[in-house]
Amino acid sequence: MATIKVPQVVPSPAEDADALLKAFQGWGTDEQAVIAVLAHRDAAQRKLISLAYEQNYNEGLIQRLQSELSGDFERAVYHWMLDPVERQALMANAATKRIQEDYAVIVEIACANSPSELLAVKQAYHGLYRRSLEEDVAARATGDLRSLLLALVSTYRYDGDDVDDALAQSEAKIIRESVADGATHHGELIRIVGTRSRAQLRATFSWFRDDEHSTSITKALPRGADPTGYSHALRSAVRCMADADKYFVKVLRNAMHKSGTDEESLTRVIVMHAEKDLKGIKDKFQKRASVALEQAIARDTSGDYKSFLVALVGSGI
Amino acid sequence: MATIKVPQVVPSPAEDADALLKAFQGWGTDEQAVIAVLAHRDAAQRKLISLAYEQNYNEGLIQRLQSELSGDFERAVYHWMLDPVERQALMANAATKRIQEDYAVIVEIACANSPSELLAVKQAYHGLYRRSLEEDVAARATGDLRSLLLALVSTYRYDGDDVDDALAQSEAKIIRESVADGATHHGELIRIVGTRSRAQLRATFSWFRDDEHSTSITKALPRGADPTGYSHALRSAVRCMADADKYFVKVLRNAMHKSGTDEESLTRVIVMHAEKDLKGIKDKFQKRASVALEQAIARDTSGDYKSFLVALVGSGI
Incomplete structure (x- = not known):
């Protein structure tokens, strides 16, 4: 469920655009007026306000907001004003450019979205960059981090509730062997986390905990030195799939x-x-x-x- | 372009269903009558004939065809009667079950389809098997064959004509190093073939040929002992992306x-x-x-x- 509060009677997009123009004019910007409008409109309403603003005042609303506001506030408003799907495509693209620091964005986009939501982000990515998210992730990450992130962004997971419990039990065992002391080859672990459905993974993680005397998989995953970010990305993916x-x-x-x-x-x-x-x-x-x-x-x-x-x-x- | 010839005036589905029933009745099956109907109807028409047959005669047309026909003819008619997208999902699923022999089907479905056609097959797969094609491929293949097939089936490739020529040139060089004598690590080669768009790959393969004194990439790829089927699958994928x-x-x-x-x-x-x-x-x-x-x-x-x-x-x- 959403948390934003949209008033029962919403002004017309032209009225909202006018309120924003007034907030920009005069000495300094009236930031509270900006918040009063934009923090209380949903994505479709914000889009109509942008269109009305551009049509009536011949300048882009997002560009004007960027010049009027600054710092963390500006960055938050900028992201807020983007279409939710395009916003994720933009964020994913920025993250691929410094993937060892920013993999969390990619993990979240891949694991917190439903498979069809992730697909929509990938389609927007094609439109914006004339490339696929997959090829950018694959070209810019390396080693286990690449294998993991690539599987996360590329798999079109099954989205149903069906669970194969015997499979969950056997794959819990495989995970146990993968995270055992000294085990370094994570191919099977990445395969499981990267391709199984959310429901299936939850069953597998639950078997893991039962077999490990209540130690959850996130606690059992490797910690310590993590120069590539892989271990942290893996923990994030597991957590995000288990309970976003x-x-x-x-x-x-x-x-x-x-x-x-x-x-x-x-x-x-x-x-x-x-x-x-x-x-x-x-x-x-x-x-x-x-x-x-x-x-x-x-x-x-x-x-x-x-x-x-x-x-x-x-x-x- | 299609090759089947559909008559300009097509009988109604009920008339076709009736002609099929007559072909099944009496001494032996009139196979030529079956062919005269079914080989000259498109997928939508065949579906309507199936529905009419089932409604009018209370039995499944495909089941009746399977009992009336035999051998290669029966198998061909059976596959022909399936919905084209579901047919591919079925064939892909069968192929995952003996993946070291049947990877060609998977390569073709992944590489000869457009990205949106492949997506439709994966959606049909979810519906039929309550699992993803990706997880079945990943669970049943191993080693380089797994890495290759998984990238092929999972990536949602960019489908446009945009090509980054400098990238094509640099990745042609990477491929050259990957296929050089003695090179055994194909991670980069699989990444390129598995994630780049068809247009980009064609440009890359073209650079490869120019740099290698007209030796095409398919000729340069490793041959010889191929116990896992990986080398052959790779050649198939490259060929299929280059010119299906x-x-x-x-x-x-x-x-x-x-x-x-x-x-x-x-x-x-x-x-x-x-x-x-x-x-x-x-x-x-x-x-x-x-x-x-x-x-x-x-x-x-x-x-x-x-x-x-x-x-x-x-x-x-």
Whole structure:
């Protein structure tokens, strides 16, 4: 479920465009007015506002927002204004360019989307870049990180609930052997995580835990030195397939760690999920962190950036 | 272009169903009457005939055909009666079960289809088997054969004509190093063949030929001992991406080799392409083999099987 709050009576796109123009004019920008409009419109409404703005004032709304706003707030609004599918294609493309740092975006796009949502992102990628996401991932990653990410982005997974329980049990055993001390060859582990359906993987992970005296697979996966990012990407993929909400709670908690705020991850999760499934993530966050997500955000951020994120999370703080 | 000949005035599905019932009744089956109907109807028409037959006579047409016909003829008619997309999903599934012998089917489905056609086959696979083609290929193949086939079936390739010529040149060089004497690690070669678009691969193969004093990539690829089938699958994939018509001409010529007829491959190519692109394959076959495809088939086969294939090829022999 989404968290953004759209008013029951929404102004026309032309009225919203006019409110934005007024917010841009005069001394400085009225950021709160910008938030009051854009944080409370869904993707289709934002698109109509962009069209009305461009038609009436002969300039691109996103470009004007970029010149009026700055810092984390600007970056968050910029991403918010993009079409949700194209936004993911853009983010995936940017991530392929520094894949050893940014693989988390690719893992999330591949594992938190449904197979048909991932397909839509890949189709948008073709349109934007005249290339496939697969070839960019394959060309820019290497070794096990490549094998893993390539399988994640390319497989068109089965999306049903059917589970082969005997298979889950035998593949739990294969995973156990793959993560045993000293085992370095992850071909089978990558195959399983990279191609099985979400339902099948959950059954496999559940067998794994039962056989390992309640040690979950995420706890059993290799840690320690990880120069290529592969081990971390693998853990992220496993977590994301097992329970995407729980995975995103962890990303949010890490992003608002006492050692400093990771605005990039924070923005990414809030913007990408605010009109999709942030409600579930928010509820789990509160249970896990014993503080409401909007309060955690308000504590860790400031200014217009804070107001914007908190508005997207659906709170009036 | 298709080769099957559909009459300008087509009988109603009920009339065709009636003609088939009459062909089944009495002493023996009138195979020529079966061919006269079914070899001259397109997929949509055959589907309507099946429906009319089942509705009017309370039995499945395909099941009745299977009990009335036999041998290669029966197998060809059975495959012909399937929906073209489901037929490929069925064939791919059968191939995953003996993948070291049957990888050619998988290579053809992955490389001769457009990306959207391949996607349709994968969607049909989900529906039929409640699993993905990817997971079955990954679970049943091993080593380089797995890496290759998995990349081929899973990548959603870019389908446009845009080519990055500098990239083609640099990847031609990578391929050259991969196929150099003694080189055994094909990771990069599989990545390129498995993820680049058809247009990009053609440019790369063209650079390869220019740099290698006119030796084509297919000639340069490793031959000799091939216990896993990988080298042959790789050559097939490269050929099929470079020029699918030419690839199928080769499959047909090999299937009708003097050492004996490979009915399975012959049936597969004719049935899968007769209402799609067999015209181009047929024309190239004639140029290459100096004999018309229908004559080559007539020489190598006999009986109703021969009549049926020749009818699908669009000839009145």
